[in-house]
Amino acid sequence: MASINTRDQKLEQQRQLMEQKMRQKRQNSGMVQANDLRVSSAKRPISGSRSRELHELGNQIEVLTIGDDGSGEEEGESVPVCSMGRDISTDDVCADAAVAPLQGRAIQREGSPSPNAEIEGSVEGSIETFVVTPAKHGTLYKCRIARDRKGMDRGLYPTYFLHLEKDYGKKVFLLAGRKRKKSATSNYLISTDPTELTRQADSFAGKLRSNLLGTAFTVYDNGKAWRKHDHAHTRQELAAVVYDTNVLGFKGPRKMTVVLPGMTPDRQRVTITPQDDSETLLERLKTQTLDDIVVLHNKTPVWNDETQSYVLNFHGRVTQASVKNFQIVHDSEPDYVVMQFGRISEDIFTMDFRYPLCALQAFGIALSSFDSKLACE
Numbered sequence: 001m002a003s004i005n006t007r008d009q010k011l012e013q014q015r016q017l018m019e020q021k022m023r024q025k026r027q028n029s030g031m032v033q034a035n036d037l038r039v040s041s042a043k044r045p046i047s048g049s050r051s052r053e054l055h056e057l058g059n060q061i062e063v064l065t066i067g068d069d070g071s072g073e074e075e076g077e078s079v080p081v082c083s084m085g086r087d088i089s090t091d092d093v094c095a096d097a098a099v100a101p102l103q104g105r106a107i108q109r110e111g112s113p114s115p116n117a118e119i120e121g122s123v124e125g126s127i128e129t130f131v132v133t134p135a136k137h138g139t140l141y142k143c144r145i146a147r148d149r150k151g152m153d154r155g156l157y158p159t160y161f162l163h164l165e166k167d168y169g170k171k172v173f174l175l176a177g178r179k180r181k182k183s184a185t186s187n188y189l190i191s192t193d194p195t196e197l198t199r200q201a202d203s204f205a206g207k208l209r210s211n212l213l214g215t216a217f218t219v220y221d222n223g224k225a226w227r228k229h230d231h232a233h234t235r236q237e238l239a240a241v242v243y244d245t246n247v248l249g250f251k252g253p254r255k256m257t258v259v260l261p262g263m264t265p266d267r268q269r270v271t272i273t274p275q276d277d278s279e280t281l282l283e284r285l286k287t288q289t290l291d292d293i294v295v296l297h298n299k300t301p302v303w304n305d306e307t308q309s310y311v312l313n314f315h316g317r318v319t320q321a322s323v324k325n326f327q328i329v330h331d332s333e334p335d336y337v338v339m340q341f342g343r344i345s346e347d348i349f350t351m352d353f354r355y356p357l358c359a360l361q362a363f364g365i366a367l368s369s370f371d372s373k374l375a376c377e
C-alpha cells in the first residue's frame with residue numbers, strides 16, 4: 001500500500017507539472033507549427049512503376065497541439081503514465097504500457113478545414129459486400145472490437161467481435177474472428193456471422209494466417225489457395241503485416257510494415273491472386289517488387305520525458321497505454337492516418353479506418369496485433 005500511495009503521489013506531481021508547462025506553452029502563440037501540406041503532395045506516385053494514388057489529401061490537414069485550449073470541445077486523451085525505468089513492484093501493471101495516448105487534441109489551423117468535418121461512415125448494402133469494399137474517400141469509419149475470453153478455452157482462443165459505432169451508443173455488427181485450434185501457425189477465421197465461425201459456412205469472409213515465428217501475417221478473402229487448383233475462385237491477398245524484431249522488448253513500441261494491394265485511378269483495389277509463392281504480398285515486399293502494391297508503416301511514437309512513456313495522439317479514441325496501440329500511415333503523408341487501433345479497457349479496443357482500407361483488411365491487421373509475437377517481444 002505504501003508503494004501504491006507513493007506512486008500515486010508521483011503521478012499527481014507529474015500531472016500538476018505538465019499542466020503548469022502546458023499553460024506556459026499556450027501563452028506562446030507561435031509554439032505549434034503545422035506541416036505546410038499541399039493537396040498536390042498526395043498526387044505523387046506511391047510505389048512501383050505505375051502511379052498509384054493512395055488518397056487525395058483534400059480537407060484532411062490536421063494540426064496537433066497539447067493541453068486544453070479552453071474551448072468547449074471534447075476532452076483530449078488522458079495519459080496513462082508508465083515509467084520505462086519502473087519498479088519491479090509495478091511491472092504487473094505496466095508491462096504492456098509502452099505506447100501511451102498523448103494528452104491533446106486536433107485544432108483547426110487558420111485557413112484550413114477542420115478534420116471534424118470528415119464524414120463518419122455507415123454500412124451501405126449487404127454486410128458481406130460492405131466489409132470487402134474499400135472505404136469511401138473522405139469518410140472515417142469508427143469501429144470497436146470486443147474480446148470475449150469467457151468459457152472453457154477462450155482464454156487461449158478468444159473470439160473478437162467488430163462493430164461499427166453509430167450515434168447514441170448504437171452499434172452495427174460487421175465481423176467476428178477466432179483463432180483456430182490445432183493449427184501449426186496462428187490462423188484466424190473471420191465471419192460475417194458471430195455464431196458461425198467455420199470455413200464451410202456461407203458467412204465465411206476470410207482468414208488471417210501467420211508464419212511460424214508469428215512475425216508476418218497475411219489477410220485473405222474467402223477464396224481457396226492456388227495450390228488446391230481451384231482457379232475459378234483463387235483467394236485474394238488483401239493485406240500483409242510484418243512486425244520487426246523489437247530489441248527493447250516491452251520497453252519499446254512495436255514496428256509494423258503493412259502491405260496492401262494498390263488502388264486504380266477509379267479507387268478500386270488491384271486484385272492480387274498469387275499463383276505461386278513469388279507473387280505473394282510478403283514476397284513482393286521482400287524482393288522490393290513494388291508494382292501494384294502500397295507499403296505503409298506504423299507512425300513512430302514520440303518519447304515523452306514528463307510521462308516517461310512513448311506517446312501518440314489518438315484524438316480521444318484511445319485511453320489506455322499498450323504496445324498494441326498503433327497508427328498506420330504512408331511515409332509520404334504521415335498526417336493521413338489510414339488506420340488506428342488502441343485499447344480503451346481490458347477487453348475493448350477502438351479501430352478506425354479510412355480509404356483505401358476495407359473493414360476486412362483493417363480487422364485482419366487488428367487481429368495480428370492481438371497475436372503473441374515472442375520473436376518481437
